[in-house]
Amino acid sequence: MPDTIVILDFGSQFTQLIARRVREANVYCEILPWDAPAERAAALQPRGFILSGGPNSVYEAGAPKLPDYVLASNVPVLGICYGMQLLAHALGGRVAASTHREYGHAQVTLQPSALARAEDLAAWTNGSDALNVWMSHGDRLEQIPNGFTIFAHSTNSPVAGMMDETRRLYAIQFHPEVNHTEHGRDLLARFVHDVCGCSSAWTPDNIIDESIARIRAKVGGRPVLCGLSGGVDSSVVAALVHRAVGDQLTCVFVDTGLLRKNEADQVIETFQREQGIRLIAVNAAEEFLEALQGVTDPEEKRKRIGEKFIRVFERTLAQVPGPQDGALLAQGTLYPDVIESRGPERQSAAKIKTHHNVGGLPKDMKFELLEPLRFLFKDEARAVGSALGLPDSIVWRQPFPGPGLAVRILGEITWERLERLRAADAVLQEELLRANLLRVTSQAFAVLLPVRTVGVMGDGRTYSEVIAIRAVTTDDFMTADWARIPFDVLARISSRIVNEVPGINRVTYDITSKPPATIEWE
Numbered sequence: 262m263p264d265t266i267v268i269l270d271f272g273s274q275f276t277q278l279i280a281r282r283v284r285e286a287n288v289y290c291e292i293l294p295w296d297a298p299a300e301r302a303a304a305l306q307p308r309g310f311i312l313s314g315g316p317n318s319v320y321e322a323g324a325p326k327l328p329d330y331v332l333a334s335n336v337p338v339l340g341i342c343y344g345m346q347l348l349a350h351a352l353g354g355r356v357a358a359s360t361h362r363e364y365g366h367a368q369v370t371l372q373p374s375a376l377a378r379a380e381d382l383a384a385w386t387n388g389s390d391a392l393n394v395w396m397s398h399g400d401r402l403e404q405i406p407n408g409f410t411i412f413a414h415s416t417n418s419p420v421a422g423m424m425d426e427t428r429r430l431y432a433i434q435f436h437p438e439v440n441h442t443e444h445g446r447d448l449l450a451r452f453v454h455d456v457c458g459c460s461s462a463w464t465p466d467n468i469i470d471e472s473i474a475r476i477r478a479k480v481g482g483r484p485v486l487c488g489l490s491g492g493v494d495s496s497v498v499a500a501l502v503h504r505a506v507g508d509q510l511t512c513v514f515v516d517t518g519l520l521r522k523n524e525a526d527q528v529i530e531t532f533q534r535e536q537g538i539r540l541i542a543v544n545a546a547e548e549f550l551e552a553l554q555g556v557t558d559p560e561e562k563r564k565r566i567g568e569k570f571i572r573v574f575e576r577t578l579a580q581v582p583g584p585q586d587g588a589l590l591a592q593g594t595l596y597p598d599v600i601e602s603r604g605p606e607r608q609s610a611a612k613i614k615t616h617h618n619v620g621g622l623p624k625d626m627k628f629e630l631l632e633p634l635r636f637l638f639k640d641e642a643r644a645v646g647s648a649l650g651l652p653d654s655i656v657w658r659q660p661f662p663g664p665g666l667a668v669r670i671l672g673e674i675t676w677e678r679l680e681r682l683r684a685a686d687a688v689l690q691e692e693l694l695r696a697n698l699l700r701v702t703s704q705a706f707a708v709l710l711p712v713r714t715v716g717v718m719g720d721g722r723t724y725s726e727v728i729a730i731r732a733v734t735t736d737d738f739m740t741a742d743w744a745r746i747p748f749d750v751l752a753r754i755s756s757r758i759v760n761e762v763p764g765i766n767r768v769t770y771d772i773t774s775k776p777p778a779t780i781e782w783e
Contacts, residue, residue, distance in 0.1 A: 263467065264459035266290040267307040269297075271315030271325045271343050274739075274776075277596055278438040279311055279341065279449070281638050281737050286450040287461035291636065299330040309337040309457035311449075312344025314436065318358070318400050319343070319350040327351040337429040337456045339449075342398055345432035349423070352406035359401040359417060367396040369413045369421040369435060394421075394435035394442040402434070429456060439740065465648040468641065469501065472633045476505035480589060484581050485631060486574055487512045487591040489540070491528030492661045494593030494634060497646040501633055502591050503538050504649065510591070511539050511581045515573050517566070518546025518679065519665030522687040531655065541580055545573050553667060553674045557711075559783035562674075566664045568623045575627055590628035594635050595642060597738050639738050659690070660704050660738075668783040672711030677764075678726075682709040684762045685728045692754045693732075693746075702744045705732035707758075708771075708782045716766030725766035728758055732770075733780055741775040 266283050270276045270292050283290040291305060295315075310331050317324040327347050331338060340348035346356045370391050394415075402420040405411060413422030413433070421434040431452065437445030453459045487499045489512040503510050512532060516525045525542070533540045552565045571590075578585050634642050639660070646656040662668055666682050686707040693699045708729040716723040730751070735741035755768040771778075 262306060263289040263462045264308050264457075265305045266309050266311060266453055266457065266459065267302055267305055268292045268311045268313060269295045269328070269331070269344075271295045271313050271347070272317070273314035273343070275436055275438055276313040277638075278737060278739055279313060280596075280636075281640075281739075282438050282446055282449045283311070283453055284463055284638070284641065285446065286453055287463045288453045288459040289463040290453075295325045295328065297328075299328065302328075302330060307334070307336060308459050309339070309453065310334070311452075312338065312340040312347060314342030314344060314397065317343065319346045319356050337452070338431070339452050339456075340430075340432035341438070342434060342436060345423070345434055346398075346400055346402055348430065348432050349402050349406055349409075349420075352409075354402060354406040354409075355404035356400050357403050359399060364397055365395065366441060367394055367415050367417075367435065368392065369394050369415045369418075371422075372412050372414075389443070392443045394437075394445075395439045396435050398434060431456070440736070465641075465644040468637070468645055469504075469648055472501055472645075473505040476502055476631065476633055479631060480506050480509065483509070483587040483589060484578075484583060484585060485510045485589045485591050486578060486581070486628070488570060488574060488593075489514045489528065489532060490593070490661065490663060491524060491531070491655075491658075492593065492663075493639070493646065493656060493658055494595055494642055496532075496593070496651060496655045496658075497642050497649065498591050498593045498632075498634055499532065499538060500536070500646065500649040500651055502631070503536075508539065511541060513574055513577050514540060514542045515570060516542065516544045516546055517549040517569075517665055517667075518676070519549060519566075519667045519674075521661065521666070521690075522683050531652075541577055543573055543577055545569070548573070549667075550674065550676065555673060557672050559668060562667050562783070563664055566667060570663075571623055571626045571628070578627075588628055589631040590626075591631040591633070593642075594632040595639060596636050597639070599635060640736065657700060659699065659702075659706070661706075662781060668781055669706060670709045671782060678709055681726065681762060681764050682707060682728075685709070685758045685765060688757045688761060689730060689754055692750060692757065696747070696750045698744075698746065698750065701734070702732045702746070703735045703738070703741070704780055705730070705744065707731075714767045718766065723766045725764050727767045727769060728762075728765050729769045729771050729782070730754065731780070731782065733775065735775070735780075738780065739775075741780055743772045743774060746770075 268279050268290055280290050280292055350356050368391055401418050405423050408425045409423045411420050411423050415421045418434045424431045435442055437448045485502055489495050489499050499512050514528055529542050532538050549569055552569050556562055578588055643656050666679055667674055670678050670682055689707050693705055710727040710729055712727055713724050714727055732744040732746055733741040734744050758765055758768050
């Protein structure tokens with residue numbers, strides 16, 4: 262087992278980002294719920310613990326507690342936000358509600374004399390006396406526990422950073438995992454490498470080796486179906502499982518009718534002919550449209566699509582050669598899907614939306630799930646795909662949701678509206694490719710809105726639907742900023758959509774970041 266950091270999750274929406282930053286430092290980590298049994302944590306043989314933030318107050322009845330095994334393990338601990346307050350509370354410090362809350366950008370003042378004692382962490386500040394950071398708290402620490410030294414404070418936080426070098430306990434009020442915090446990555450890297458002594462062994466090649474071993478151990482001699490959409494995640498899963506079990510894998514591509522223009526032909530060509538993987542293509546467009554008829558609620562859309570996929574897979578299993586008992590279903594589930602759907606590992610976090618492949622699966626499905634990417638981030642999945650030899654056209658493909666255009670059509674789904682959105686999205690992709698912006702924008706797509714607006718075409722009045730363009734830049738898909746597409750490119754996109762797509766007379770551009778918005782509209 263590689264050197265491991267255990268992150269205890271107290272319900273923060275940023276917990277996943279902590280894990281991503283640790284893995285960016287090439288150190289393996291796992292996220293466990295705060296109430297995970299001691300045996301589960303001990304099995305990972307952690308070199309250190311990181312305590313996440315969370316929405317609770319430590320002094321409230323029923324608030325998550327610090328497990329006894331954390332301090333009893335005698336390994337380094339880093340508390341972040343709620344994790345800092347929890348560590349202090351458990352050791353006799355005093356936490357109270359603050360009269361002035363801190364949310365968003367803030368500045369912390371560092372105390373060099375205190376930091377100088379922390380030889381393993383001191384260098385993360387890069388010699389600065391003050392840092393711009395990201396805060397998100399309504400409580401503050403008013404009295405530190407015995408043995409601790411304060412090394413940072415802010416206007417509203419008398420204790421923004423504290424440490425006990427003897428016991429190797431560290432705590433900060435701000436969030437080092439977000440991009441807004443200066444040198445935050447350096448702090449986490451120093452903690453896992455210099456304080457905890459972890460080696461830089463978490464690499465794509467190691468991920469592949471460990472994943473193959475786990476896949477083989479789980480699959481045995483059973484058949485595996487892989488729901489292949491042609492997107493990055495399912496493509497990497499297909500290549501990974503195929504390397505692990507070879508011809509035991511059968512990929513199933515389902516044409517739902519909710520795909521982008523020419524998508525079905527591209528996927529079949531790539532995997533059947535170029536990758537040499539057995540592929541069964543199923544045209545189920547009528548089934549999916551029938552299941553979605555009259556449905557406007559996005560959560561209901563995702564659940565119906567998730568169930569319909571499973572039914573198609575169950576039916577297709579009969580075409581797989583050899584014994585079919587105990588078949589597994591391989592999915593390209595990533596950890597962002599789990600966190601937003603509040604999967605089994607994330608019950609303490611708020612549900613943002615139900616992903617069709619996590620919370621949208623029917624309870625009576627016959628398959629056992631195989632999800633080798635379930636705890637990987639998008640950038641890790643791409644790195645694994647490249648290491649497996651997948652072409653850049655797949656690895657760097659624009660992300661596309663499993664429910665397809667169903668969650669990019671707001672309101673009722675009809676074939677006419679699907680064709681309208683398909684045509685508009687094709688224009689967007691063509692123009693971004695022409696402007697060399699497809700790799701610059703992490704994700705870009707068109708959304709069909711359930712509103713009509715008045716326009717003028719050919720000296721006549723129109724009353725037609727509206728297309729919204731969404732394009733973002735992001736490293737992790739947990740936070741994102743809207744892409745600054747040049748105005749002339751936006752002008753060409755708008756002009757072409759209005760002129761080439763019947764039923765559209767207005768184009769808007771979404772300039773909302775994530776948060777507060779999600780990347781997809783539904």
